[in-house]
Amino acid sequence: xxxAVVRYDVRHRTDFVYSAPVSISHxxxxxxxxxxxxxxxxxxxxxxxxxxxxxxxxxxxxxNPVEHLTIxxxxxxxxxxxxxxxxxxxxxxxxxxxxxxxxxxxxxxxAVTDPEILSAxxxxxxxxxxxxxxxxxxxxxxxxxxxxxxxxxxxxxxxRIHRDFEYDTTATTVSTPVSEVFRIRRGVCQDFAHLMLxxxxxxxIPARYxxxxxxxxxxxxxxxxxxxxxxxxWVSVRVPGHGWVDLDPTNDKLATTEHVTLAxxxxxxxxxxxKGAIVxxxxxxxxxxxxxxxIADDDAAA
Numbered sequence: 001x002x003x004a005v006v007r008y009d010v011r012h013r014t015d016f017v018y019s020a021p022v023s024i025s026h027x028x029x030x031x032x033x034x035x036x037x038x039x040x041x042x043x044x045x046x047x048x049x050x051x052x053x054x055x056x057x058x059x060x061x062x063x064n065p066v067e068h069l070t071i072x073x074x075x076x077x078x079x080x081x082x083x084x085x086x087x088x089x090x091x092x093x094x095x096x097x098x099x100x101x102x103x104x105x106x107x108x109x110x111a112v113t114d115p116e117i118l119s120a121x122x123x124x125x126x127x128x129x130x131x132x133x134x135x136x137x138x139x140x141x142x143x144x145x146x147x148x149x150x151x152x153x154x155x156x157x158x159x160r161i162h163r164d165f166e167y168d169t170t171a172t173t174v175s176t177p178v179s180e181v182f183r184i185r186r187g188v189c190q191d192f193a194h195l196m197l198x199x200x201x202x203x204x205i206p207a208r209y210x211x212x213x214x215x216x217x218x219x220x221x222x223x224x225x226x227x228x229x230x231x232x233x234w235v236s237v238r239v240p241g242h243g244w245v246d247l248d249p250t251n252d253k254l255a256t257t258e259h260v261t262l263a264x265x266x267x268x269x270x271x272x273x274x275k276g277a278i279v280x281x282x283x284x285x286x287x288x289x290x291x292x293x294x295i296a297d298d299d300a301a302a
Contacts, residue, residue: 010291012288020281021280028066030271031082039087042086096152100149100240132199136179140202140203162249210255210264211271212232212263215259231262
């Protein structure tokens with residue numbers, strides 16, 4: 001039986017405003033959605049003002065489309081706009097109780113030749129933004145009782161993060177350590193994804209950080225505001241026999257057709273949408289606006 005497919009017009013705009021002129025800048029962009037088992041990009045383009053003098057597209061270590069660029073014109077403002085049409089198919093359903101015991105999902109540093117396990121190994125260990133400690137690992141292990149099916153255990157951890165932690169956009173920054181998020185019991189989607197990764201990897205289970213977009217809805221009786229959608233982050237867990245299954249601890253659910261994948265890596269540092277180095281610039285301000293708009297099959301992104 002065919003699964004539902006939803007098409008979106010996705011728009012992502014980032015404005016950088018500098019207090020002093022930037023004479024030259026180098027940037028790395030993760031702004032083009034990667035193809036996945038249930039997602040395809042139909043149209044996509046990324047435009048910058050001022051235009052880069054050097055621009056090169058390639059694929060990074062994790063298989064994500066990336067762009068390297070250099071802007072040589074002096075500027076006090078940089079505008080990065082990405083827009084296109086993405087089709088997302090409903091993920092294949094998996095019965096959590098029918099997945100293998102979590103112990104069979106673990107990987108270690110021993111010599112292996114299975115390509116699937118080899119490709120999962122980079123996601124089985126601490127990365128710079130998922131380093132935690134024994135307190136986090138002990139807390140996460142409560143979901144992993146002996147012999148428990150891996151997806152059932154991961155969903156339980158997903159639920160506990162949603163239940164025990166408060167969403168708070170003022171509590172953390174992009175560099176807040178997992179241990180601090182665990183202590184204050186609050187944060188945003190990036191923090192909850194890093195916390196879940198720390199817990200999963202603490203018991204030896206490979207898990208990826210996934211960046212992307214999430215369809216949001218207006219309040220009851222209200223209208224959806226332009227630019228009110230957001231970049232989002234969630235986690236993908238390796239489930240033997242079923243590939244990778246995506247879970248969203250911020251919203252206590254498995255990923256659906258409302259999740260649009262941009263890139264994945266070990267943590268946010270691997271997939272930051274826009275990063276780089278500049279000469280000059282002084283202080284700077286950043287504003288990000290995102291729209292994820294469902295479209296009919298006969299529509300197209302303008």
